Amino acid sequence: MPSKTELPLFIGLMTGTSVDGIDAVLASIGDDHFSLLGTLSQPIPAPLRDDILALCQPGSNEIDRAGRVNLQLAGHYANTCQTLLTQAGITPDQVRAIGCHGQTIRHRPQPPGFSVQLGCPDSLAVATGIPVVSNFRNKDMALGGQGAPLVPPFHRQLFARPDQRIAVVNIGGMANVTLLDTGQLTGGFDTGPGNVLMDSWIQQHYQQAYDRNGDWAASAQPDSTLLTTLLDDPYFHQPPPKSTGRERFSRDWLNAQLANHSLPDDVIQATLAELTAHSIRDALNNFQPDHVLICGGGAHNRHLLERLQALLNTPVTSTAEHGLHPDWVEAAAFAWLAWARMEGKAGNAPVVTGASREAVLGQITLP
Template sequence: MSSKLYIGLMTGTSVDGVDAVLAEVSDQDFTLVSSHSHDLPASLAADILALCQPGDSELDSAGKVSRQLGRVYAEACHALLESAGVAACQINAIGCHGQTVRHRPGPDGFSIQLGCPDTLACATGIPVVSNFRNKDMALGGQGAPLVPPFHSRLFGVDGERRAVVNIGGMANASLLDGETLVGGFDTGPGNVLLDLWNQLHNGTPYDAGGCWAASGKVNKPLLKRLLRDPYFRQPPPKSTGRERFNRQWLTQHLENDLPAENLQATLAELTARSIHDSLAEFAPQRMLICGGGAHNQDLLERLKQNSGVPVESTANAGLDPDWVEAAAFAWLAWARLEEKPGNAPVVTGASREAILGQVTLP
């Protein structure tokens, strides 16, 4: 292939928009060329969140949402290419993660991401690589997290143990011993509970900078109860999502007399503690943070206090934290077209390496 250009698209568990990147990818190099953040219509975001929990007429709703998402993804691609001054014919493929609405690891595990690849391919004229997770699950893996091999490619440094922690709706960690990927897993909730509680009490999408959480006081007995959830003690490989950590999970732990800002502080400490505790055995010498949580100064300070090691943005290692996940799916699209393995059995528990993703032609 003469072109090295790929698009990566990501909508995560926060359901706060589409991250789109244009990247130049080869065996030796990965270069971010351009990026674009695309809004999700509020009604579509609400429909996605409704599908994240069991309900009525799910198949009809899922089919409609999938087509709508395909069109929104196409809009994001058009805007990205226009801003970069690049024609669609120059792009090898779009790596589209899709919007996860169910992730059920286990013996008959499956993972469902919405975002119709046929709609996206036809609207852009570009081949689309999608459905990255289920091959790994068919091989006995968790199908998640998928970004650790990309983290290893970009952020591994000889002589230092690093944990690359993506804090989106959920949080996941990649364990890098020098340039070797030695593990990875979902640590538990990232921003999902913080965003939920902030939306209920402040009416804004998120607690900007963690200022509201910083104004509260951690309720230690409640934190202890939250940390008793069996997921936190489950050994890797493991992955999770809104199926487990959601409003219902939070409600069952609420105390009527707890000031709202104190619960926000407790939820922030839960995210920081669950990340720290999951990394204790690996004992990283440095944490690199990406995802929306990289902008939450209160959360970063809690991670520093818990870990006692440098905690910094992936920007310091060469890639803006807002674009790491979308960039990973541009890289995974490249791996699919180059017929290179995209999973890491040491992370997911799959029985072998596998080429991930299905190709949909325009």
């Protein structure tokens, strides 16, 4: 690992559609270099998580509620950064910038598209004394793109191989794929729900945050008729570029799909796991990867990984076996995107998002 003075240091912050915590990384980054110097995950307090989830659907008094969450999130982001730096023995003046994705509460990719993330960058910059790069998605959308996914260029830097076709599958609340063909980034898009529906269903019935190891899903057989109903949603048949979120695949969406099905709760959970596995398999059918790398929270769902392995008939392994633990890939990507912004380098990939051109992404907020 290089000394801390050789390359600039960046912090990456990520809170995803699972709304299960704040992931933070400290990294040294250069044109052909990326290494982690520290990592930290902090829980989001339950009342704040409830407020965030409520804002993900239309409701009353949204602007005031969003304003409060915006400031509260910034405070938690700042505390996370300060703890991360303390643990790493690094002072704020040694960090060039924080790449803060923020918490998405709306993502509307269809033109005229927009994406809204909360987590006040001004408050974060003032509290930490470090420049903040934020609002990564809307420049790509202004150029006609989806504004998502944004992590494929980072995946290319870390995981591309000149002699292999590699698919990187991030399974967070939503799932997305990055297609790397013999070293080149050739595509990427959201495949649909990752953990979001499975998490919601087990929270509703057992008050658990997630299905640990996929044990509940593995305890029953999926229902093929329900699976067909779920996969009939037009999103799964829409060609890329495409992206999605809780706005579409919500508990209300699931309840509407279940209206004509009377099934045990465990069978529904098993079928939701199949929905994630089948939608990922279908997304990769034309690409035919030599190897599939998994990152995100879904990398810990043993049952889901087993189902993917069975459906894909190709090696399925964690990104940990290729240099970066699956829990830190997305936060690391936003550290890298902050580096790209500060260096004036393009952060998007038109072949992924559909934007009319490459662009430098993100806005800089000084302390």
